[in-house]
Amino acid sequence: MTDSSVLSGRVGDILADHRGVEGALLPVLHAVQAEFGHVPQDVVPVLAEGLGLTRAEVHGVISFYHDFREAPAGRHVLRLCRAEACQAMGADRLAEVAQERLGLDWHETSADGAVTLEPVFCLGLCACAPAAQVDGRLVGRLDEARLNALLAEVRA
Numbered sequence: 001m002t003d004s005s006v007l008s009g010r011v012g013d014i015l016a017d018h019r020g021v022e023g024a025l026l027p028v029l030h031a032v033q034a035e036f037g038h039v040p041q042d043v044v045p046v047l048a049e050g051l052g053l054t055r056a057e058v059h060g061v062i063s064f065y066h067d068f069r070e071a072p073a074g075r076h077v078l079r080l081c082r083a084e085a086c087q088a089m090g091a092d093r094l095a096e097v098a099q100e101r102l103g104l105d106w107h108e109t110s111a112d113g114a115v116t117l118e119p120v121f122c123l124g125l126c127a128c129a130p131a132a133q134v135d136g137r138l139v140g141r142l143d144e145a146r147l148n149a150l151l152a153e154v155r156a
Helices: 004-017 025-036 041-051 055-064 084-088 091-102 144-155
Strands: 076-081 115-120 132-134 137-139
Touching (some): 004 025, 004 041, 025 041, 041 055, 076 091, 076 144, 084 091, 091 115, 091 144
Parallel strands (some): 076 115
Antiparallel strands (some): 132 137
């Protein structure tokens, strides 16, 4: 847990770095997440005031974009593509397998903090569908055997 004065101070620095930037909310949220690993709820009112927005507007952007987290991610982040090309190649079944074996639903982190499971809507690997991403590393032509290897990797 981050001390609230450190959190407020760093968020103030981030806001200052983006002062005068048109449409600064997204860059500010990315900077906050890069700093803390997530966007803590405590910073929403600070961001709203600093950017001249309502808390609802800031929260709406955080909740709309799947890249923003309201809680820290696990040590490993497994993203499975949910876009149409991957669905056509069996991604739905692979997602069910991953959820079942990890005991997680979308956007959940395992109790031991090892892995966070996230949906993503296109990784740009449509020709290699279905696709996944593990800790930023892209994996194409995912099948159940490759998925099992990924699951073993993130659980280790």
